[in-house]
Amino acid sequence: MTEGMDFSLSDYQQDLIRNMENFARKEMAPLAYELDRDSKFSMELWGKMGELGLPGLTIPEQYGGSGMGALDSCLCLQGLGRGGGDTGTNLSLGAHITIANMPIVLFGTEAQKQKYLPRMATGEWIGGMGLTEPGAGSDAGALQTRAERRGDHYVLNGTKMFITNGPTGTVFIVMARTDKNSKGSRGVSAFIVEKDFPGFAVGKKLEKMGNRASPTSELIFEDCLVPVGNIIASEGEGFTKVGQGALEWERVVQMGFWLGTMEYSLELSIEYSRQRVQFKKPICEFQAIRHKLAMMKLDIDATALLVYRAAYLKDLNRWSDTEASIAKLYLSQAIMRNVTEAVQIHGGYGLMKEYAVERNFRDAKLTEVGGGTSEIQKDIIARNILKK
Ligand SMILES: Cc1cc2nc3c(=O)[nH]c(=O)nc-3n(C[C@H](O)[C@H](O)[C@H](O)COP(=O)(O)OP(=O)(O)OC[C@H]3O[C@@H](n4cnc5c(N)ncnc54)[C@H](O)[C@@H]3O)c2cc1C
Secondary structure, eight states, rough: OOTTOOOOOOOHHHHHHHHHHHHHIIIIHHHHHHHHHHHHOOHHHHHHHHTTTGGTTOOOOOTTTTOOHHHHHHHHHHHHHHTTTOHHHHHHHHHIIIIHHHHHHHHHHHHHHHHHHHHHHHHHSEEEEEEOOOOOOSSGGOOOOOEEETTTTTEEEEEEEEEEETTTOOOOEEEEEOTTTOOOOTEEEEEEETTTSSEEEEEEOOOSSSSSOOOOOEEEEEEEHHHHHGSSTTTTTTIIIIIIIHHHHHHHHHHHHHHHHHHHHHHHHHHHHHHEEEEEEEEGGSSSOOOOOOOOHHHHHHHHHHHHHHHHHHHOOOHHHHHHHHHHHHHHHHHHHHHHHHHHHHGGGGGGGTSSHHHHHHHHGGTTTTTTTTHHHHHHHHHHHHHH
16 A cells, blocks of 8 residues: 555544434434425424534534544534435534534634533534625625624624524624725624624525525624624634634535435435336346446545545645635536436436435535535636646
């Protein structure tokens, strides 16, 4: 073996995936159809995930979490996807453990950690992050939400858009401009906002094509009073430090459950192609179908290597947005191929709601839009390779 090129997961890591997969098969997959149909986030399921410690994966043990790194957290989510856990619930979990928990873990004061992390670790408090606005998506630096200091409080005004866990969340990390003369990513600060703070309101739940179990909404701030003790890091560091730090975690960890979803989709396609008989043969005996299955497997393995590499670099503190963007972009393209072929293999049944491949087909589109669109990932990769 070439030194330094061991691609295997440890026994511990394989157990992590297997345990999560077993949980998902038993507790999540049976609910997936109903949660999607009713666009429902199940608090009962969330409670079971809490008992397993899932909401606290990335929170240090001293605050009640498991203190896992990026790769191990990613593997846990992969197991949930592989076992047929619905992507909506997984998306809500992923947002909670990365963009809600991590800003406090990485940059919070001791008082903030003690107040928020133990209850976020158990899942009693669900978290989210408000960065995107109606007029600021890919160009997040164009955000217009303002925070003005008045005595012991900041006063927030503005609206956030497409916020995962908006309707269910208790704690939100909110980006707002504190320096009104600043432009772009400078002059923006991060705040911990609780749902009961005066002047804070949650907009109506948004109806989505996929990931429907994950509740999404606007967040509205009208003279919302946030204690000065709830700023994370210093004024002006919200975007450049807190936001970036959390989004790095989001990118690598969230990819885990999408990778697992690709594996589940292949498993369903293999099963179906074995039992579906046409022209007196199981359709898996037709080369056209066999090649689809082979290409799905190829995409899964290539995606896994890229995702694991990005997460591994994160754990080594050698974060590289080139490698993360390559993984995210490849995963998005690969999963779109995967879900398309899964439906095709299922023929007409693949278009029917009771088949999970129909749901996966709708869910997967988010990978090309959320957490930075594919166009933006290409821009990041191109910018970085042109710099060299
Ligand atoms: C289900 C869901 C959950 C989400 N959860 C959260 C959340 O929890 N918190 C949060 O803050 N945000 C969240 N988002 C927002 C998400 O991050 C944004 O949707 C995403 O960043 C894209 O922004 P946009 O939708 O405004 O699209 P736009 O930025 O308006 O893009 C529209 C199109 O133009 C393209 N485009 C834009 N700029 C360029 C450019 N410079 N070059 C080439 N093409 C370009 C885009 O690639 C895209 O194809 C969520 C979104 C969804 C759909």
